[in-house]
Amino acid sequence: KSDSDAVRRSVRNIVMTNYYERPFKPSLGGNVRGLLFELDTDRKVRRAKIKLAEAIENFEPRVEKVRCKFDMRDNSLDVIIFYNIKNGLTNQETALTVNRTR
Numbered sequence: 001k002s003d004s005d006a007v008r009r010s011v012r013n014i015v016m017t018n019y020y021e022r023p024f025k026p027s028l029g030g031n032v033r034g035l036l037f038e039l040d041t042d043r044k045v046r047r048a049k050i051k052l053a054e055a056i057e058n059f060e061p062r063v064e065k066v067r068c069k070f071d072m073r074d075n076s077l078d079v080i081i082f083y084n085i086k087n088g089l090t091n092q093e094t095a096l097t098v099n100r101t102r
Contacts, residue, residue: 004089007062011081011094014059015052030055036077036100045070052079062086075100 017029030052039045053066063083071078076099084090 004085004092007060007085008092008094010060011056011063011083012096014056015079015081015094015096016098028055028059032077032079032096032098036098039070039072039077052081056081056083062088063092 014028015030015032017031018034019029019031020026022028032048032052035044035048039048049068049070052068056063056066062085064086065082065084067082069080069082071080076097079096079098081094081096083092083094085092
């Protein structure tokens with residue numbers, strides 16, 4: 001993969017990874033799937049956005065100025081992540097849809 005595609009894939013992997021899913025790195029991940037049933041108040045949504053942005057900035061050193069946007073629908077969560085690649089492209093965007101399975 002090229003530079004921007006590799007960063008996009010890395011950001012996607014961080015978002016889709018739950019806590020304790022990777023051996024020897026229990027805090028790696030955004031834990032978005034774990035939060036699907038808990039985002040019922042604005043305060044929890046804001047806290048989840050902040051924690052997700054911090055996780056991306058901590059585990060992906062090639063990005064900076066991370067912002068997250070959540071859009072809740074019936075049984076899914078649309079996650080849009082905006083970031084800049086250090087010493088590279090600016091205003092990058094990655095969009096994901098996480099569905100509830102139960």
